[in-house]
Amino acid sequence: MNHYSSITSTDGPTLTRERVLWAALVGLAISDAMTTVVGLSLGLHEANPVVASLLSAIGVAAAPISQLVFLAIAAAIVLAVDSEARELVLIAGIVPSALIVVNNLIWITVVVAGWSA
Numbered sequence: 001m002n003h004y005s006s007i008t009s010t011d012g013p014t015l016t017r018e019r020v021l022w023a024a025l026v027g028l029a030i031s032d033a034m035t036t037v038v039g040l041s042l043g044l045h046e047a048n049p050v051v052a053s054l055l056s057a058i059g060v061a062a063a064p065i066s067q068l069v070f071l072a073i074a075a076a077i078v079l080a081v082d083s084e085a086r087e088l089v090l091i092a093g094i095v096p097s098a099l100i101v102v103n104n105l106i107w108i109t110v111v112v113a114g115w116s117a
Contacts, residue, residue, distance in 0.1 A: 017087060018086055018087060021087055021090035021091065024090075024094050025071070025090055025093050025094050025097065028094060028097035028098055028100075028101055029067040029068075029070060029071055031101045032063075032097060032100055032101050032104065033064040033066075033067045034063075035101055035104035035105060035108060036051075036063040036104060037060050037063050038104075039107055039108055039111075040055070040060060040063075042108060042112070044107055044108070044111060048066075050066075051066045054066060070093075074089070074093050077089050078090065
C-alpha cells in the first residue's frame, strides 16, 4: 500500500487515502467524545476504566481530552512506522473507534427509547 495513492475528483483537490483515513479517525474521535458526554448526561457509565477515573477527577472534559490523547498516540505511531504501514495503523484505530461509537449510540437509543437492556 502506498500512502500517496490518491483519490481524484474532477470537482476538487486530490486526496490521499491517508488523509481520508485521518479524517475518518478524527471524525470518530469527535463522535466518541460527543456520544460519551451524551451518554453520561443520560446516566450511563463509562466502560473504559482509565477514562472513568479521569471523569471522576476532572468531569466531562475527560471525554475530549482522552480522544486528543488517542489521536496524539495514533499520530506518533503513524510517524514511527514506514510509509507502507501507515494506512494499516489508521485502520487499526478506525475499526475499534467505529465499534465504540456504534455501541454508544445503541446505549443512548436504549435509554432514550425507555427500553430495558
